[in-house]
Amino acid sequence: MWHCQEVTSTSAVGAVRQGSLRELNLALVLGRIAAAPTPPSRADLAADTGLTRATVSAVVDDLINGRLVSEAAPAPRTGAGRPARGLVLADHGPAGLGLEVNVDYLAACVVDLAGTVRHHVVHRADLRPVSPADALARLAGLAAGARAAADREGLTLAGATLGVPGLVGAGGLVRLAPNLGWRDVDVPGLLADHPPLAEPVPGVPHLVVDNEANLGALGELHAGPAGARSFLHISGEVGIGAGIVLDGALFRGARGWSGEIGHIPIRPDGPPCRCGGRGCLERYAGQEAILTAAGLAGADLPADIATNRLAGLATAGDLAACGALHDAGTALGVAVSAVVNLLDLDTVVLGGGYATLAPWLRPPILTELSRRVLTTPWAEVTVRPAVLGPRSAAVGGAGSVARAIIARPAGWLARSG
Amino acid sequence: MWHCQEVTSTSAVGAVRQGSLRELNLALVLGRIAAAPTPPSRADLAADTGLTRATVSAVVDDLINGRLVSEAAPAPRTGAGRPARGLVLADHGPAGLGLEVNVDYLAACVVDLAGTVRHHVVHRADLRPVSPADALARLAGLAAGARAAADREGLTLAGATLGVPGLVGAGGLVRLAPNLGWRDVDVPGLLADHPPLAEPVPGVPHLVVDNEANLGALGELHAGPAGARSFLHISGEVGIGAGIVLDGALFRGARGWSGEIGHIPIRPDGPPCRCGGRGCLERYAGQEAILTAAGLAGADLPADIATNRLAGLATAGDLAACGALHDAGTALGVAVSAVVNLLDLDTVVLGGGYATLAPWLRPPILTELSRRVLTTPWAEVTVRPAVLGPRSAAVGGAGSVARAIIARPAGWLARSG
DNA sequence: ACAATTTGTTCAGTGGTTGAATTATTTGGC
DNA sequence: GCCAAATAATTCAACCACTGAACAAATTGT
Structure with missing residues (x-):
């Protein structure tokens, strides 16, 4: 007579008209495929x-x-009966364009409906001395190349997503990208001079600008293990950002500025941070802090080179490098403990530069988690590196376009009949 | 040509059959009413x-x-035309039963579809020396009274929600309620001996057991300002719990154990906590910590009496009381800063015992927020006391039953024809 | 009294799903 | 080699719920 069961809050969907039935079932069937x-x-x-x-x-x-x-060979089956025709996502239909501007590289890629990366170009360059307009002009060049590649592959670009390392406001306005030196940059406005990068498709935005850590999290959601529905994706670059995936959807917060894990207070009276606070995580586990502690601060290398060198030193058993990574991992562990206590996540993904450093960061993080998370006795927390590795934002962004079409195929079908 | 817009992830709803259309539109129209x-x-x-x-x-x-x-007088209108007939939620249909077991009281209440509290009984008693079975037997008595009251009012109880101050696992198993002294208590099993408290209604669970802070947050969601879709509801009792409401839905976490804000590390090397960690928030802002700092520790008063006395002292300007509240507020502010940086919430609600103490806790919390939250320059964070006051869990739980019917009216309509 | 206006209902028409019957294509037994 | 069994996919009349337009109902203002 008594039993317990959750009522999943039926998200109040809009008007359900006659034709909505078909729209919903298109999405349902395509999603299952x-x-x-x-x-x-x-x-x-x-x-x-x-x-x-x-x-x-x-x-x-x-x-x-x-x-x-499209139709394909089905899963092999034994026994009598007419053979089935297998259904797979088309490799010649719409695709997503993913773009990324980061401190020392530009990237563009094309991802099809199935999530396969069909084209990927990374252009290494120090973008800090370059103006936003020039940086975006170069990016538009990469995008044009990606579009040509998509045409060659028989794909139609249906939308684009651009990742930046900073706070993004409404309308794609980049409020603040500190490590890039950007402030209040109107990205869609600056890109409007260049030819449009995608076909107009109802329901799929032409250009979404989003935080790089958010897009990395989306990439992890679609490329990672299928069961992972809720996790924290920590992106360790010059700053530390995080993308939060809850129940299979990216959580952006009231204004789209969630995930600023780098400024979680670790020691309330610790050293001052450029954000105005004191003892923020970034002061203990940011790239600069780690490199300084490891004795690599003077070299002034590009971020990825420095990270690889640090990993090399740690592999060789260098004491300063190992100590620096242990301390950073401990600080990360304190912050992640706060997050897990708050959100009860079962998975934490180490992305960005942390993906490379995961072997050394993981143990101290796990130590802090086991010590500080209340529910540890009943439930494990998995800490693992990102499957897409350190440069996942462009792929994640492109994939999110593809997923938007899968989530609402009616828009694409209405495109041209 | 370029514009930016979010794609709201269409949550993959189940099969959309023929009749689903009506089900969805019933929910849509009822939700608008x-x-x-x-x-x-x-x-x-x-x-x-x-x-x-x-x-x-x-x-x-x-x-x-x-x-x-049911029909009622519509909103007054000027001008010509046939007068409209106004539609309101029925005051004689289904209702929710809310129950609460806490350290020093039991509560039961009945809330109708409109969210009106139609019956509310609080039974003060120290439950710590009482066995779980006896406590639940007493609670069943209150529930029977509530059911009789509902019958008198012409209401039909459609489901019940029980709030407890602890971790609740699958099937209503209370894993741990430290301040109540409960561990692995099978609440639905113990309540099964008593007559069922609600009619069986498809889609509405007979009994949901949930954390008290979660239910307080749900109460706040429905009773508070209509615009508040995402917020943190902090419930300051003997322990400190939090209910997290994101996009109008309670976020429960991977296993339903979200909101353990009391064990967020404030000072990683601080005093040890009974959870095994060090420097947890509870050690700085828990009831015991505040009362000790205020010099009220020896009195051994019931929690609500002690809280009221503390508020009285603070009003009178007592230095120890004010200092204790300021320090607790500062610690809370550090923890809330971590949460806001992570989730970008625009509202924080002070509930439970904190509702009474909000006038003194609010200023130091705001100070820490303005200092530590990265997005402070662009966005305010509202900190306010809970509108339902300190004992909101039972009302929130009952309201969640009512909301479940509003979210899925087809189940209720299928009940008996 | 009557036109104007707004509300609510009725009814034929339509889109999309349903369920059963039918066709298509294979395996396995004789 | 032929036929029964089995499974996949399509066809088609029936039905359900929404649509749009026409209509009835109830009020205001001239």
């Missing part, structure tokens, strides 16, 4: 979704005609 | 939702027949 480990048949989908086979057939026809799905 | 500041007419709802007036009429007929909605 995307999530299936092997190419499902129409019959599998009918059994899986609860729709009738007739409806699934009609829906799948629409998806195939719209170049979102 | 619940959210409207004044009783809307059918025509208002049609304009508001985008459905046709014909559809709205049909949907409203179902809702009225199912005793979820």
